[in-house]
Amino acid sequence: MYKTEVRGSLIHGNKNYHQISSDIIAPIDQPIPLWWKAAFGISMLAFLYGVIAIYVTISQGIGTWGVNNSVGWGWEIINFVWWIGIGHAGTAFSIFLLILRQKWRTSINRAAEAMTVVAVGCAALFPAIHMGRIWLAFFIFPYPNTRGPLWVNYNSPLFWDFIAISAYLLISASFWYFGMVPDFATIRDRTTSKVKKAVYGFFAFGWTGSTKEWLRYESLSYVLGGIAAVLVVSVHSIVSTDFAVSVIPGWHTTVFPPYFVVGAIFSGFAMVMTLMIIIRKVYKFQDYITDSHLNAIAKILVFISLIMGTAYATEIFIAWYSGSQYEFFTFFRNRITGDYTFEFWAMVICNAFIPQLFWFKRVRKSLVAAFTISIFINIGMWYERFNIIITSLTKDYLPSSWTTYEPTWVEIGFYIGTLGMFAAGVLLFFKYIPMIAISEVKGVLKATSHDSNDNKINRHE
Amino acid sequence: MNNQHVIGVFNEEDELLSAIHRVKEAGIKIAEIYTPYPVHEAIEAIGKKSRFTIAAFLFGFAGAIGILAFLQYTAVYDWPINYGGKPTNAFPSFIVVTIVLTILTITLASLFTFSVRAKVYPGKEYFMPDTRSTDDKFVIIFNMDQNATESSLLIQMLRESGASEIFEKQFQPLT
Numbered sequence: 234m235y236k237t238e239v240r241g242s243l244i245h246g247n248k249n250y251h252q253i254s255s256d257i258i259a260p261i262d263q264p265i266p267l268w269w270k271a272a273f274g275i276s277m278l279a280f281l282y283g284v285i286a287i288y289v290t291i292s293q294g295i296g297t298w299g300v301n302n303s304v305g306w307g308w309e310i311i312n313f314v315w316w317i318g319i320g321h322a323g324t325a326f327s328i329f330l331l332i333l334r335q336k337w338r339t340s341i342n343r344a345a346e347a348m349t350v351v352a353v354g355c356a357a358l359f360p361a362i363h364m365g366r367i368w369l370a371f372f373i374f375p376y377p378n379t380r381g382p383l384w385v386n387y388n389s390p391l392f393w394d395f396i397a398i399s400a401y402l403l404i405s406a407s408f409w410y411f412g413m414v415p416d417f418a419t420i421r422d423r424t425t426s427k428v429k430k431a432v433y434g435f436f437a438f439g440w441t442g443s444t445k446e447w448l449r450y451e452s453l454s455y456v457l458g459g460i461a462a463v464l465v466v467s468v469h470s471i472v473s474t475d476f477a478v479s480v481i482p483g484w485h486t487t488v489f490p491p492y493f494v495v496g497a498i499f500s501g502f503a504m505v506m507t508l509m510i511i512i513r514k515v516y517k518f519q520d521y522i523t524d525s526h527l528n529a530i531a532k533i534l535v536f537i538s539l540i541m542g543t544a545y546a547t548e549i550f551i552a553w554y555s556g557s558q559y560e561f562f563t564f565f566r567n568r569i570t571g572d573y574t575f576e577f578w579a580m581v582i583c584n585a586f587i588p589q590l591f592w593f594k595r596v597r598k599s600l601v602a603a604f605t606i607s608i609f610i611n612i613g614m615w616y617e618r619f620n621i622i623i624t625s626l627t628k629d630y631l632p633s634s635w636t637t638y639e640p641t642w643v644e645i646g647f648y649i650g651t652l653g654m655f656a657a658g659v660l661l662f663f664k665y666i667p668m669i670a671i672s673e674v675k676g677v678l679k680a681t682s683h684d685s686n687d688n689k690i691n692r693h694e
Numbered sequence: 695m696n697n698q699h700v701i702g703v704f705n706e707e708d709e710l711l712s713a714i715h716r717v718k719e720a721g722i723k724i725a726e727i728y729t730p731y732p733v734h735e736a737i738e739a740i741g742k743k744s745r746f747t748i749a750a751f752l753f754g755f756a757g758a759i760g761i762l763a764f765l766q767y768t769a770v771y772d773w774p775i776n777y778g779g780k781p782t783n784a785f786p787s788f789i790v791v792t793i794v795l796t797i798l799t800i801t802l803a804s805l806f807t808f809s810v811r812a813k814v815y816p817g818k819e820y821f822m823p824d825t826r827s828t829d830d831k832f833v834i835i836f837n838m839d840q841n842a843t844e845s846s847l848l849i850q851m852l853r854e855s856g857a858s859e860i861f862e863k864q865f866q867p868l869t
Contacts, residue, residue, distance in 0.1 A: 250730055250830030375768060384768040386777055388787045396791050400798040407805055414814065415828070419730070422825040438809075439818025442828050444740045447732040449812040452746035456804055460750070460797050467793060474790075676731035679707060 243337055243677050246520035250675050254419055257667045257674070260516055261420065261429075268515075269660060276656035283650005286643045287362060295365050297643045304626040304638040309359045311618040312648050314493075315500070316356035316655075317398070317472055318614060322501020323349025324405050325465050327412075331458040337529060339673040340521045344512060345505045346409040347666065351658035352504075353402045355651040360394070362647075390474040397471040401464060408457055414440050415450070415672040469497040476621065482559040483568075483625035486551065492544045496617060499537040499584070503610035506530045508659065510604045512668055521669050528597050534610065535591040542585035563625055572637075573624045576616050583613020697866060698838040699725065700845060701823045702852040703831050703859040707733055710832040713855035714739045717836075722848055725837045728827035736832075750804050757799030761792045823863065831858075838862070 248256070289297050300307040323345040330338035361370055373395050375385045385392050417437035424430050440446060473493035476484040506527065513522040552564035568577040587609045590596045597603065628635045662668070704710040710727070714736060717724060727736045765788045769775075774782040809815045827833040834852075838845050845862075852860050 254829045375764075382768075382773060383775070384773055386775070387765050387769055387791055388777060388780065388784050393790045393794070396794050400794045404798060404801045407801060411805065411808075415731075419828040422822070422828045435816060438814045438816055439820035440814055440828075441820050441822045442728045442730060444727045444729070444737045445742060446812045446814060447729065448737045448740075448742055448744050449746065449808050451732050451737070452744040453804055453808045456746055456750045457801055460754070460800050464794065464797050467790075467797075471790060471794070672731040 243340065243523070243525075244521060244674060245523055248520065248678065250678070253675055253678065254423060254671055256518070256521070257416075257669050257671050258420055258423065260663060261665060261667070262424070265664065269664060273657060273660050276653040276660065279649050279653025280657055281650075281653075282646045283648075283653060286646030286650055287358075289643050290362055290647070291367055295363070297641060299639045299641045299644060301636055301638070303629070303634045303636040304623065306363075306622050306626065307638055308640045308644040308648055309363045311615065311622050312651065313356050313359035313363075314472060314618045314622075315615050316352045316359070316651065317469065318493075318497035318500040318618075319504045319611070320349045320352035320356060320401070320405070320501065321465060321469060321494075321497035322505045323347070323352075324401075324408070324461055325498050325501060326505060327408065328458045328462045328465060331454065332462060336677045337526055339677050340518075340523075340526055340669050341505065341509060341530075342673070343409075343412065343666075343670045344508055344662075344668055345501075346405065346412070347662040347668075348504060348508055348659065349405045349501075350402070350409055351655050351662075353398065353405060354658070355655050357398055357402060358651060359647075360391075360398075390471065390478055393471045394475055397464075397468045401468045404457075404461055404464060408461060411450075411453070411457070412670055412673075413666065414438055415442060416667045416670065418442065419671055420667070465498075466494055469494045481625045481629055482557070483552075483563040483621065486548065488544065488547055488551075492548075495537060495540050495544065496614060499534070499541055500611060500614035502530060502534055502537065503607040503614070506534070506603060506607040507611070510600055510607070512663070514600065516663075516668065518669065521674065524598060527600075527603055531591040531597040531603060534588050534606075538585060538588035538591075538610075542581075545581060545585060559630060563628070567624050567628050568620060572627070573620065576619050576624070580613050580616040580620055583609045584617060587613070697864045699823070699863050699865060700836045700838055700848055700852075701861055701863055702834045702836075702855075702857040703824055703826075704834070704856065705831065705858050706856070707832060709856035710834065711735050713834060713852055713857065716851045716855055717848065720847070720851065722836060722844065725835045727835070728822065728824070728833040730828055730830060730832070733832070746804065746807070749807055750800050753803040753807075754796050754800045757803070758792055758796045761795045761799070762788060765791060821865070823865075 244253070298307055298309070300309075323342075326338060326345040327342040330342070361367060364370060364373075373385060373392065375387075376382075414437055417433045418440035421430055421434040421437050424433065470490035470493065473489040477486060477489035479485060509522050509527065509530070513519055513527075549564050549569070552560040555561075567573060587606055590602070590606060595602075596606070623638055627638060702713060704713065707729075710729070710733070714724065714727075718739060724739055727733075727740065729736055766783070769788075770783045776782075822828075822833075823835055824831060824833045836848060849860050
């Protein structure tokens with residue numbers, strides 16, 4: 234009933250099961266390549282810069298940032314929302330495609346989930362440090378304390394945010410790990426190295442692949458998939474309430490939750506595409522991450538890009554139609570024209586116009602074009618968060634409190650540090666974890682192979 | 695119980711399925727099947743059913759009630775704080791936290807249940823009749839408390855279904 238036979242064969246190159254294991258485990262067994270060491274070195278340097286910036290922030294205070302009374306949220310919240318958005322794709326990819334029984338997810342879900350876990354980790358740093366006095370960060374936990382006990386304010390979206398991000402990080406990480414257990418067992422049983430056998434054997438949790446295990450594994454994955462799908466929608470809705478429940482012009486809109494969720498999935502899918510093209514190119518996984526996989530992601534991106542364009546248009550329309558002069562000012566005098574024209578149009582062009590190139594088959598087929606567009610989307614999504622946060626805060630109701638905002642080197646360093654952390658995390662994933670879910674790919678090999686599908690493919694094309 | 699086991703190794707899923715079909719018709723009980731990926735027919739052949747969905751529902755139910763009760767207790771009874779004159783019993787805004795934490799409860803409790811029920815946990819002593827079954831082989835095991843004629847009949851059936859290797863081995867019965 235749910236077979237996706239129309240897609241044709243998902244794995245190219247007439248592989249057998251043994252070849253699949255060998256191909257995917259190969260990067261783990263091979264010696265560390267030079268480019269990896271270089272890339273890891275650079276990302277660690279970037280990370281170090283971030284650590285210095287964080288040290289300065291914690292030792293001297295938030296005053297080292299460019300934020301001020303009017304613009305209380307600067308780059309940190311932009312980057313927080315940006316990383317959370319990127320972190321959305323993994324679970325969106327895995328979970329939505331899992332419950333929709335889309336078999337083409339199997340080549341991509343592992344990398345997308347890995348990306349999620351690292352990106353959400355990066356994101357979580359920002360609010361934790363932004364709260365100031367990070368050594369008191371545990372105050373946000375509702376725990377019986379010596380202050381009354383004074384519990385936390387459950388009506389605050391910032392508290393919801395804390396709960397949502399922590400839960401999302403925990404759930405994504407467990408979903409990711411749980412999917413890797415059978416693959417760790419495969420590595421354990423194939424390797425001849427004693428160290429690897431011990432290490433991967435430990436992480437495989439004694440997995441044997443018996444029917445008793447698979448039965449529960451399958452049931453658990455559908456249960457987790459079903460409930461985590463709710464989470465994917467709720468996490469970014471909650472992030473949007475940080476803005477939407479305020480009365481700042483440009484934020485106080487009901488369209489924010491769906492707008493944020495779609496935007497998050499958009500940036501996340503773009504990052505998945507960036508990453509999959511890198512994996513495919515560097516590790517020569519074109520038999521697993523085939524043209525049709527990238528084609529499918531490109532089609533999703535063009536669709537979401539249209540939704541983004543509609544959301545931007547809706548916001549602008551309502552700013553005029555509502556008759557609120559503050560809303561009108563924010564959109565027409567401070568975004569479309571005015572001091573932040575560049576940032577606004579960068580957002581619109583990168584998110585709503587450039588991805589439209591994916592309508593052309595030639596663009597979807599070209600790795601360079603697809604890679605470039607995916608980078609543009611990530612830049613565009615960063616500008617979107619910049620627009621929302623900075624333009625609304627710099628000029629609110631009172632002209633006397635209007636101000637400008639420039640990030641300091643500390644804020645830039647913090648951001649670069651998380652970029653380094655993300656790159657390092659992804660590189661470690663490339664090297665030590667099977668990048669493609671081995672057991673899942675094996676499961677779709679025969680069901681979608683050319684032998685069983687040739688006739689159907691011919692009929693459809 | 696006898697510790698003698700017959701083990702059949704297959705290269706293809708189809709061959710394994712045909713063997714399952716044949717032995718089931720002959721009324722021979724399968725002890726366990728090891729596959730590199732989930733094979734639904736094999737899972738069904740063992741005749742076990744998972745009640746995971748029921749367990750997850752119960753976790754969610756208990757979690758949701760527990761969390762709502764906690765929020766209610768702390769915010770309304772234990773230390774009601776006046777936040778700008780808003781009602782302390784702000785039920786609609788409790789729902790957000792309740793949903794997210796219920797999902798977290800279901801996830802963590804389900805993972806724990808999985809670990810207990812499927813016996814998958816760190817440091818587990820495991821037994822596999824043939825370690826190639828996590829790579830590319832489909833392995834089926836029979837406990838031979840049956841008589842010798844049945845054993846030879848079984849071997850015959852496995853061979854006809856296309857087993858690449860069949861061997862007999864002594865080991866402790868699977869739990």
